[in-house]
Amino acid sequence: MKSWTVQKSMLAEWFETPKGSYVLAWERGQFDSAVEDVFGFNAVQVGLPGLDFLRESRIPLRVRAGLDPGCGLRSEPMQLPLASQSIDLVVLPHVLEFSSQPHAILREAERVLMSEGSIVISGFNPLSLWGAARAFGWERRRVPWCGKFIGLLRLKDWLALLGFELTGGRFGCYAPPFSQGRWIERFGFMEKAGERWWPICGGVYVVRAIKRNLGMRRVRPEWRDKRAAKKALAPVTQRENGLHAEKRERR
Secondary structure, X not given: OHHHHHHHHHHHHHXXXXXXXXXXXXXXXXHHHHHOOOOOOEEEEEOOOOOXXXXXXXXXXXXXXXXXXXXXXXXXXXXXXXXXXXXXXXEEEOOHHHOOOHHHHHXXXXXXXXXXXXXXXXXXXXXXXXXXXXXXXXXXXXXXXXXXXXXXXXXXHHHHHOOXXXXXXXXXXXXXXXXXXXHHHHOOOHHHHXXXXXXXXXXXXXXXXXXXXXXXXXXXXXXXXXXXXXXXXXXXXXXXXXXXXXXXXXX
């Protein structure tokens, strides 16, 4: 567990580098879109307490859990001191790939979530230029390459076994993992090209899933604030070759 805490702390520092800032800027937009229309009373962010991935959430009680300094709820991610079925939203920003027990973390998230509660997860995509950099051993001992990148299809299977239904997802960050910001900017054209021609090969992904209980569904009010459409998390459909994100307009 000490190793996990150190890696998470190093990841927070990595987000201040040009590569990390590039990833963080994209991910924040996706988390903002994913959490803003989730209603309830309690939300939990696991890890990275210095970064607020719940900033656009309308849920009144929001807490950050983990062992890092700054966490309001000091606990291990697989043993949260929370009652079962008491949380409406759980966000896991790059938690699973830096843990030796990712399944246990997901099981714990499932335990504390209410029926129809939401979970939002971000991760590095092994089927990308970023994944290739890790596979070839470039900076293998450094963050984030020291993490165990989890493919989206595998994550989807894990979630399905726990009774989650994937409801939104998106890949992003198609530019190569250059160390210098100016080179990342020069390859900015790859964002639109990647979304069109190789959409499942983005360097990172953000997905949202809902906990389903067989034979039970919580009725939610149909009213919702009308907001301008955003280019963010999209409905998920399945294809033979994996996950495909469609564009949609939010009401």
